[in-house]
Amino acid sequence: MLDILRAEDAKLRQTAAPVRKVNREIRGLLTEMAETMYAAEGIGLAAPQVGISKRVVVADVGSGLVELVNPQILYREGAQLGYEGCLSIPDLVGEVERAQSIRVTGMDRHGHQIWMNCDGLLARCLQHEIDHLDGVLFTDLALVVVERDKISGQGKNEVVLD
Ligand code: NI
Numbered sequence: 245m246l247d248i249l250r251a252e253d254a255k256l257r258q259t260a261a262p263v264r265k266v267n268r269e270i271r272g273l274l275t276e277m278a279e280t281m282y283a284a285e286g287i288g289l290a291a292p293q294v295g296i297s298k299r300v301v302v303a304d305v306g307s308g309l310v311e312l313v314n315p316q317i318l319y320r321e322g323a324q325l326g327y328e329g330c331l332s333i334p335d336l337v338g339e340v341e342r343a344q345s346i347r348v349t350g351m352d353r354h355g356h357q358i359w360m361n362c363d364g365l366l367a368r369c370l371q372h373e374i375d376h377l378d379g380v381l382f383t384d385l386a387l388v389v390v391e392r393d394k395i396s397g398q399g400k401n402e403v404v405l406d
Contacts, residue, residue, distance in 0.1 A: 338386025
């Protein structure tokens with residue numbers, strides 16, 4: 245289990261460095277990040293959140309583990325408005341507008357370039373995680389930020405923890 249940094253940590257505001265080569269160290273990081281994300285009951289995690297300033301993210305919104313090294317959003321389409329949270333900002337949730345669909349490229353754990361089309365929750369999650377690589381937190385983008393325990397009813401079910 246890796247420690248998850250909190251929002252006040254300056255490391256979360258750095259621009260993460262691209263990974264030059266997907267080696268054993270990066271594969272180990274991907275594995276540890278996924279374990280940490282599942283243990284924290286999150287749906288996504290970016291390496292800067294565990295104090296590693298590298299462009300590495302993991303996500304699982306219920307349709308399987310996604311691992312991306314040097315992820316890049318090639319295009320965004322449409323818009324979705326919804327609540328999201330962050331394992332680094334556990335007390336707050338915010339309503340954030342994101343693209344509905346994205347096309348992403350990056351490398352997998354074998355260093356192979358892959359391309360993915362995603363929409364809905366996975367698209368939201370990957371936009372949130374890739375923002376972490378540039379030091380951007382959802383609270384920078386949120387139209388409304390509220391305390392997590394103030395959310396009730398239907399809104400609560402829509403809260404995304406990543
Ligand atoms: Ni986050």
